[in-house]
Amino acid sequence: MTSTNYINADYGIWSWLLTKDHKRIAILYLVSITLMFILGGFFALLIRLELLTPAGDLLAADTYNKMFTMHGIVMVFFFLIPSIPAVLGNFLVPMMIGARDLAFPRLNLASWYIYMAGAAFTLYAIFTGGVDTGWTFYTPYSTAAANTKVIPAALGIFITGFSSILTGLNFIVTIHRMRAPGLTWFRLPLFIWAHYATSIIFILGTPVIAITILLVAVERGFNFGIFDPKLGGDPVLFQHLFWFYSHPAVYIMVLPSMGVVSELITCFSRKTVFGYGFVAVSSMAIAVLGFLVWGHHLFVSGQSVYASMIFSVLSFLVAIPSAVKVFNWTATLYRGSIEFAAPLIYALGFIGLFTIGGLTGVFLATLGFDVHVHDTYFVVAHFHYIMVGGAMMGYLGGLHYWWPKISGRMYPEWPARIGAAIIFIGFNLTFFPQFLAGYLGMPRRYHMYPPEFQVLNVMSTAGATVLGIGYLLPLTYLLWSLRYGKAAPANPWRATGLEWQTPSPPPTDNFATTPFVTEEAYDYSSVPEAELV
Amino acid sequence: MLERLGLVPPQASTVAVQTDLLSTFLVTVSLFFSILIAATIVAFSVKYRRRSERDVTPRIHGSTALEIAWSVIPLGIAMVMFGWGAHLFVTLKRPPDDALQVNVVGKQWMWKVQHLEGRREINELHVPIGRPVKVTLTSEDVIHSFYVPAFRIKQDAVPGRYTTAWFEATRIGSYHLFCAEYCGTMHSGMIGQVIVMEPADYEAWLAGGGVSAAPAAAGGAAGGGQDLVAAGKELFEQKGCVTCHQPGAVLGPQLAGVAGHTVELQDGTTVTADDDYLRESILSPAAKIVKGFAPIMPTFKGQLTEEQVLQLIAYIKSLKPSTGDASADAGTGKTGS
Ligand SMILES: [Cu+2]
Ligand SMILES: [Cu+2]
Numbered sequence A: 001m002t003s004t005n006y007i008n009a010d011y012g013i014w015s016w017l018l019t020k021d022h023k024r025i026a027i028l029y030l031v032s033i034t035l036m037f038i039l040g041g042f043f044a045l046l047i048r049l050e051l052l053t054p055a056g057d058l059l060a061a062d063t064y065n066k067m068f069t070m071h072g073i074v075m076v077f078f079f080l081i082p083s084i085p086a087v088l089g090n091f092l093v094p095m096m097i098g099a100r101d102l103a104f105p106r107l108n109l110a111s112w113y114i115y116m117a118g119a120a121f122t123l124y125a126i127f128t129g130g131v132d133t134g135w136t137f138y139t140p141y142s143t144a145a146a147n148t149k150v151i152p153a154a155l156g157i158f159i160t161g162f163s164s165i166l167t168g169l170n171f172i173v174t175i176h177r178m179r180a181p182g183l184t185w186f187r188l189p190l191f192i193w194a195h196y197a198t199s200i201i202f203i204l205g206t207p208v209i210a211i212t213i214l215l216v217a218v219e220r221g222f223n224f225g226i227f228d229p230k231l232g233g234d235p236v237l238f239q240h241l242f243w244f245y246s247h248p249a250v251y252i253m254v255l256p257s258m259g260v261v262s263e264l265i266t267c268f269s270r271k272t273v274f275g276y277g278f279v280a281v282s283s284m285a286i287a288v289l290g291f292l293v294w295g296h297h298l299f300v301s302g303q304s305v306y307a308s309m310i311f312s313v314l315s316f317l318v319a320i321p322s323a324v325k326v327f328n329w330t331a332t333l334y335r336g337s338i339e340f341a342a343p344l345i346y347a348l349g350f351i352g353l354f355t356i357g358g359l360t361g362v363f364l365a366t367l368g369f370d371v372h373v374h375d376t377y378f379v380v381a382h383f384h385y386i387m388v389g390g391a392m393m394g395y396l397g398g399l400h401y402w403w404p405k406i407s408g409r410m411y412p413e414w415p416a417r418i419g420a421a422i423i424f425i426g427f428n429l430t431f432f433p434q435f436l437a438g439y440l441g442m443p444r445r446y447h448m449y450p451p452e453f454q455v456l457n458v459m460s461t462a463g464a465t466v467l468g469i470g471y472l473l474p475l476t477y478l479l480w481s482l483r484y485g486k487a488a489p490a491n492p493w494r495a496t497g498l499e500w501q502t503p504s505p506p507p508t509d510n511f512a513t514t515p516f517v518t519e520e521a522y523d524y525s526s527v528p529e530a531e532l533v
Numbered sequence B: 001m002l003e004r005l006g007l008v009p010p011q012a013s014t015v016a017v018q019t020d021l022l023s024t025f026l027v028t029v030s031l032f033f034s035i036l037i038a039a040t041i042v043a044f045s046v047k048y049r050r051r052s053e054r055d056v057t058p059r060i061h062g063s064t065a066l067e068i069a070w071s072v073i074p075l076g077i078a079m080v081m082f083g084w085g086a087h088l089f090v091t092l093k094r095p096p097d098d099a100l101q102v103n104v105v106g107k108q109w110m111w112k113v114q115h116l117e118g119r120r121e122i123n124e125l126h127v128p129i130g131r132p133v134k135v136t137l138t139s140e141d142v143i144h145s146f147y148v149p150a151f152r153i154k155q156d157a158v159p160g161r162y163t164t165a166w167f168e169a170t171r172i173g174s175y176h177l178f179c180a181e182y183c184g185t186m187h188s189g190m191i192g193q194v195i196v197m198e199p200a201d202y203e204a205w206l207a208g209g210g211v212s213a214a215p216a217a218a219g220g221a222a223g224g225g226q227d228l229v230a231a232g233k234e235l236f237e238q239k240g241c242v243t244c245h246q247p248g249a250v251l252g253p254q255l256a257g258v259a260g261h262t263v264e265l266q267d268g269t270t271v272t273a274d275d276d277y278l279r280e281s282i283l284s285p286a287a288k289i290v291k292g293f294a295p296i297m298p299t300f301k302g303q304l305t306e307e308q309v310l311q312l313i314a315y316i317k318s319l320k321p322s323t324g325d326a327s328a329d330a331g332t333g334k335t336g337s
Helices: A013-017 A022-050 A061-096 A105-127 A141-145 A150-177 A190-222 A235-269 A276-292 A305-333 A342-365 A367-373 A377-407 A413-439 A451-484 B014-047 B064-093 B199-207 B228-238 B241-245 B275-283 B306-318
Strands: B100-107 B110-115 B120-122 B124-128 B132-139 B144-148 B153-157 B163-168 B173-179 B192-197 B262-264 B270-272
Touching: A013 A022, A022 A061, A022 A105, A022 A377, A022 A451, A061 A105, A061 A150, A061 A190, A061 A235, A061 A377, A105 A150, A141 A150, A141 A190, A150 A190, A190 A235, A190 A276, A235 A276, A235 A305, A235 A342, A235 A377, A276 A305, A305 A342, A305 A367, A305 B014, A305 B064, A342 A367, A342 A377, A342 A413, A342 B014, A342 B064, A367 A413, A367 B014, A367 B064, A367 B153, A377 A413, A377 A451, A413 A451, B014 B064, B014 B163, B100 B124, B100 B144, B100 B153, B100 B306, B110 B124, B110 B306, B120 B124, B124 B199, B132 B144, B132 B153, B132 B306, B153 B163, B192 B199, B228 B241, B228 B306, B275 B306
Parallel strands: B100 B132, B124 B192
Antiparallel strands: B100 B110, B110 B120, B132 B163, B144 B153, B144 B173, B173 B192, B262 B270
16 A cells, blocks of 8 residues: 555554544444444343243353343444444445535544443443343333442433534434535435434434433432332333334334345346335334334233223334335345456345345234234344344445445455355354244243244354344354455446445545545446446 | 244144244245245346446436336235234234133242132242133333243233233143243242143142142231132221221212223212222222222331232122112223222
8 A cells, every 4th residue: 555545644553533523433343343343242142142942041140130231231332323324324325425524524423432431331330239230221120229330321312412412413414414525415326325214213203212211320320209109100101102212223223224124136137226216214213203113012911902002003104115125125236247256245144034034023013913913032033034034134234335435455255155144044043943933932031931933043153143143143154354365456346326436445535625425326337438447 | 834843832722823824924025025035136236247347238217107107016915924924913902702711920039820710829830721811910110021832822911000811721631820020139040830720630630729839928917828708808807998998888988790891080070980990999999990989098018019919900800789779880880099
């Protein structure tokens, strides 16, 4: 590398910790969330080992309860929610719209510090005794019964929320104000639409969870009667407030992933996306409708029958835009020129797992069905298909696809393909048996379980081993590629996005001259042969 | 058949079969669409795999007709699923009028059961086959959830209020009772059995005395072998309710016949005297004052266990308007507040 780029532009720890460059901040997030993922994965490993046998023999009951709680908190709030937006979104949103940075670079850096402050509180809670309320913090257990480190964990989530809010704000302003000339709304890459929709959820939803979780801390700390009926509060109110955010939060995790998948499928089939307008608008429809379905988590809580019916029907409606996306991605492949590079394998894996996760979500929206499987492993399997199958496949697919741009190095193709396949297989081996265990009646969050569920649990643990190995592969070869990978050309995939018009890795200012956009996105049929690598 | 394949838990209630039928429908429709999508992707992947870096692809922007088709058809199917699910849900939410009554109180980490006839048990629930059973649930501490997979029913037990579930067992045997809502250390130990018996065996079991699995610890003083109404009556006298609420008394509203009827309140609104209202009137009497009465009743919060409150409610419900007593006029039902 001879040219100056954002990585070698400056040296020393402070050049990173005080950077205002959105690309460097993305790297800060990448490192932080990877460490959190490893921590969350470690908790998952202990959970799966404990569940190998029906008896509670590896961990004490309280320890087990802390494991699934901290697995959930770390993975949801400190890995999945920031994953694509804070890493890939941070890196790519300005580059894809031809901007030099986000609208508020300092605020962007502040967001990372806020994330780290939240993480510090939560890690403090984890390493000084742990939390055992479940990541859902249901009251009055969390406020009146649990005697673990609920308050610091809650404060950690409260603080991290602001990081999301500010990132969302930054994205929205950037997308509105900083698009390159000629880049009209309907010429935007679908990745941008997805991040726009996600940002709306960040801004509208996150304040609610932040306040709700703060109220838990207040009731716990000062005996303020909000949720505990013994203090005159309403425990079910907590569930309404919690899911008002936490259902849309699922879309925070999965919408950016959908944006990534749209990029990958078009690039590796060399086709313009089928039904661009429908895919773009469906992201917005999901973001809006997603706010109206939270009550589907309360079908057995004693919520009124009529409320349940309304939440049920709205939950069916929100499934339609997701289905539309899947159909459009499939149609995009038609008459394409499909290359099975690792990112595409991840994208197709996403479609498979998301379809299963989405359809089982439809099952759960079905009132009579939900009564039986609510709070069982069926639900556990369903949301892992969405959040790990969906969000994680999209994240890894995107990380591979943009890795040459981010690092300036190519990842090794064959290990990556094998890794993607192992993750796909391992994932299904882990979580498919849980659908069966759930329907057979195994409740979630059980430290011990009746022996008839053992076979399915052993299968699940075996699958988790495969999945774990699958995750170690990219971790290893991506690090390896930083040193030994082939130097990446500016546009190794012959892709159309503006981010590929800069060198790999890009200079600090992204573009020497502001690009001028005259074409729609995904104009693959017109890429001239001269650009062949 | 599903049961023999090990795909579903025992089908031991009327609802179990209906739920499994709905599940079969959902799975079939989903399989059809998943296979369709998967097959299409595989077919395209093979047929349109990259042959050369110079492959030229056509520019296809989409098709509004297709978009409408693949929005409207899934929507139609979704509405069928919704309707079917809602129909089953309404069945689950409407206990038949002739159902047997059982009270179940969740507590970290046990299920305490009170039969109307007086028997009490812990982590066991004996029921007769072929008769609807209505379970009234509450909790003494955190939220629990009453889950019997073999019956395909689940209902949260929420502290501070009553929820209900019902089932009609169709097969003799004993089935898992789980707590499905995470409730702390021994959440996974909060399990028990629902034992379905022949009606004659059940009668014999009921008559077997009240002290069964549940020792006195579970219910406090007013327990033993008495039925709920008798136990409630004893409490009613012991706790002094009788002073203001006995027939002819003027300080408190008359209770006979009030249960299930409309009550007029001081602020002009009305309320139906359901279990939740009766519970609130005992524990937080100031919350709703009956028209024409002063807010003088002391609270019994902290002085009664949830089971005792249920006994008092059973007693209040058993009171029939006595003849010739003007204040027990059915038109303006009144109750203790
Ligand atoms: Cu939801
Ligand atoms: Cu419980």
